[in-house]
Amino acid sequence: MHPRTIDSRPRVLAIWLVIAGVIGWIAAFALTVEKLSKVAGSTAAASCDFSIIVQCSANLESPQGSVFGFPNPIIGLGGWMAPIVVGMAILAGARFARWFWWAFFAGVTFAFGFVVWLISQSIYVLGTLCPWCMVTWLVTIPTFYAVAVHLLRSGVVSDAPRVRAVGTALGAWVPLMALVTYAIVLLLAQFRLDAIPQLIDVIF
Numbered sequence: 001m002h003p004r005t006i007d008s009r010p011r012v013l014a015i016w017l018v019i020a021g022v023i024g025w026i027a028a029f030a031l032t033v034e035k036l037s038k039v040a041g042s043t044a045a046a047s048c049d050f051s052i053i054v055q056c057s058a059n060l061e062s063p064q065g066s067v068f069g070f071p072n073p074i075i076g077l078g079g080w081m082a083p084i085v086v087g088m089a090i091l092a093g094a095r096f097a098r099w100f101w102w103a104f105f106a107g108v109t110f111a112f113g114f115v116v117w118l119i120s121q122s123i124y125v126l127g128t129l130c131p132w133c134m135v136t137w138l139v140t141i142p143t144f145y146a147v148a149v150h151l152l153r154s155g156v157v158s159d160a161p162r163v164r165a166v167g168t169a170l171g172a173w174v175p176l177m178a179l180v181t182y183a184i185v186l187l188l189a190q191f192r193l194d195a196i197p198q199l200i201d202v203i204f
Contacts, residue, residue, distance in 0.1 A: 111144070
């Protein structure tokens, strides 16, 4: 292995990055379409408005929906291309330098932090759960954990065998870490919004 590159053929991670990127991009695209419809003056309810609690409109029309002066979904349209490209590059045989993985992780960490903030705003300020936003949460959370574990396992964080062993051991726990995080978000939404019955109605 070249000394400036990292063991970057993690195929399982690569496949997940592509899947998560596609799902996240679709969610961002759907929200962008809904936002453009609102900007164009449409008075019709958004296709993702199911109830007072489960809806997209309140989120899209709120200040939290345009944190940087433009609709948040636009960030997703560009941002979700990164994991797709990285995942496809790995599957094609690419290996990346340590600095690249740190830069990629910085982006993933920003996305995770932004999602955590949006979750808090949705539950405690807006009092709504946006369906397409929840799809974004669904893929961002495990992506953060998976990339963090890869940095430990592959030697990006440290070449020390003990550190890499910790990363290897944590790899099997990524799905559980994601599920626990989902459960926490669901419990917070239930306590604050009595959301579970309404989500069940939407799903079934």
